Amino acid sequence: MTSKARLRVGAVVAVLAAAVGAVAITTPASAASSWISVSAGQSLTCGIKTDNTLWCWGGYAVLIYDEDVPVQVTTPNVLWASVSVGGVHACALTTGGTAYCWGSNFYGQLGTNDKVTYLTPRSVAIARTMVAISAGGSHTCAIATTTQLYCWGDGRSGSLGLGTETEWTSPRLVSSGWSVVSAGDFATCAINTSGTAHCWGSNYHSELGMGDVDDQWSPAPISSTGDWLDIDTSAGHTCGVSTAHRLYCWGANRSGELGIGTLSTTSTNVPTRVGSTSNWSSVDAGGHRDNTWYDASTCGLYTNGTRFCWGYNGDGQLGIGDNTNRNAPRRLLDEAGWSVISVGDDHTCGIRLTGTLQCWGQNHYGQLGVGDEVDRNVPATVP
Numbered sequence: 001m002t003s004k005a006r007l008r009v010g011a012v013v014a015v016l017a018a019a020v021g022a023v024a025i026t027t028p029a030s031a032a033s034s035w036i037s038v039s040a041g042q043s044l045t046c047g048i049k050t051d052n053t054l055w056c057w058g059g060y061a062v063l064i065y066d067e068d069v070p071v072q073v074t075t076p077n078v079l080w081a082s083v084s085v086g087g088v089h090a091c092a093l094t095t096g097g098t099a100y101c102w103g104s105n106f107y108g109q110l111g112t113n114d115k116v117t118y119l120t121p122r123s124v125a126i127a128r129t130m131v132a133i134s135a136g137g138s139h140t141c142a143i144a145t146t147t148q149l150y151c152w153g154d155g156r157s158g159s160l161g162l163g164t165e166t167e168w169t170s171p172r173l174v175s176s177g178w179s180v181v182s183a184g185d186f187a188t189c190a191i192n193t194s195g196t197a198h199c200w201g202s203n204y205h206s207e208l209g210m211g212d213v214d215d216q217w218s219p220a221p222i223s224s225t226g227d228w229l230d231i232d233t234s235a236g237h238t239c240g241v242s243t244a245h246r247l248y249c250w251g252a253n254r255s256g257e258l259g260i261g262t263l264s265t266t267s268t269n270v271p272t273r274v275g276s277t278s279n280w281s282s283v284d285a286g287g288h289r290d291n292t293w294y295d296a297s298t299c300g301l302y303t304n305g306t307r308f309c310w311g312y313n314g315d316g317q318l319g320i321g322d323n324t325n326r327n328a329p330r331r332l333l334d335e336a337g338w339s340v341i342s343v344g345d346d347h348t349c350g351i352r353l354t355g356t357l358q359c360w361g362q363n364h365y366g367q368l369g370v371g372d373e374v375d376r377n378v379p380a381t382v383p
Helices: 010-018
Strands: 037-039 044-051 054-058 067-072 080-085 091-096 101-102 118-123 129-135 139-144 149-153 166-177 178-183 187-194 198-202 216-221 228-233 237-242 247-253 264-274 280-285 297-302 307-311 326-330 338-345 348-353 355-362 376-381
Touching: 037 355, 044 080, 044 091, 044 348, 080 129, 080 198, 091 139, 101 129, 129 178, 139 178, 139 187, 149 178, 178 228, 187 228, 187 237, 198 228, 198 355, 237 280, 237 297, 247 280, 280 338, 297 338, 297 348, 297 376, 307 338
Parallel strands: 037 080, 037 338
Antiparallel strands: 037 044, 044 054, 054 067, 080 091, 091 101, 101 118, 129 139, 139 149, 149 166, 178 187, 187 198, 198 216, 228 237, 237 247, 247 264, 280 297, 297 307, 307 326, 338 348, 348 355, 355 376
C-alpha cells in the first residue's frame, strides 16, 4: 500500500525561517534502478530502491529538493522500507520499523515533540516499532506492530480521531486493532483487524461515507459494504477495495474522480460501487484543489497488475495519452503490469512488476524525476 496523503497548506511557508539542517543529497540514481516503494505528493516524489536507499525529487515549500532527477536523502546507518509524502511534509519507515519525518512542522505533524521544521529525516518521538505510516495534509498517522494506531499534528475537524480538535506535536494513541491507515487532507480512514473500515475528521464533501456531511471526531464505521482490503482518502473523496475485490468510491465527484460514470457538483455520501468487476486489489486517491472545489483523480490496480485511472486529467495525470477527464476507469491498451500506484496532486507514479519506476502528469517542479520540467500524459521511466 502506498502513501495516502495530499494537501495544500499555504500557512506552512512561513516556517521556512525556522528550518533546521540542510538537505543531504548525493549523485543521481543510476539508469539501472529498481524500486520497491514510491509516494507522489503535492509536487514532491520520493521512492525507495531495492538497496533500501531513499531518494526524492521535485519539491514545494519546505520540501524543495530542486532536482528533476532522483537524489539520495542520506541518513547514516539507516535502511529504508517505505515512504509517504504528504502536503508539505514526508515520513518514512526503516527496515526495523523506526519512524522518521521531515519538512513542515507548523502543526507538529513531524511528531518530534516540537514545531521545528527539519529538512532531513528526524526520528518520531515514540518508542514503538511501526509497520505503516501515512503523511496527511497537516497530520500523520501510523500503526505499530501491536496494531495500535497513533496520530499527531493538526487536529482540526477531529482528523486525529482523539475526540477533540487538539493539536499534538508527538504521537497520541487512538486505539488498538488496526491494519491499514490513510491520512488525507483533514480526514483519516483506517481498516481494523476485523476488516471493518472507519473514517473520521472533516466530512465537508461526504468523504467519510457516513450518509451525511457531519464531521466525526472519533473513528466511526462507514456505511457497510462488507469487509475491506484497502482504503484511501484524499482531497474530498475516498475509495476502498472490499475483500470481494470490488471497488467503491464516495465524496466529491466534480471531475469524475469517483469513477461511477457520472460527474456532479453534488457529493456521493455513501460508498458507491465502481463498475461491476471483482478484480481490484488496491486504490489510490489523489487530488488537486482550486479555491472552491476539488479537481481530483484516482488510480487503481487489478489483481493481475492492470492499471486504471480516472477523474481530472488536465495535466495528463491519468497517463492514458491525452488530457481529457474521465468519469470511469480507463487504461492504456497493451500496458505491462504494475505492483504499486501512487497519485499525487497533479502527477502520478507507479512501479512496474519488473521494478521499473515510471511517472506522468504535471512536471513544473521536476516531480516526474525524468530530467526536465515537461509534462507527460503517458508513463515516463525514472532513472
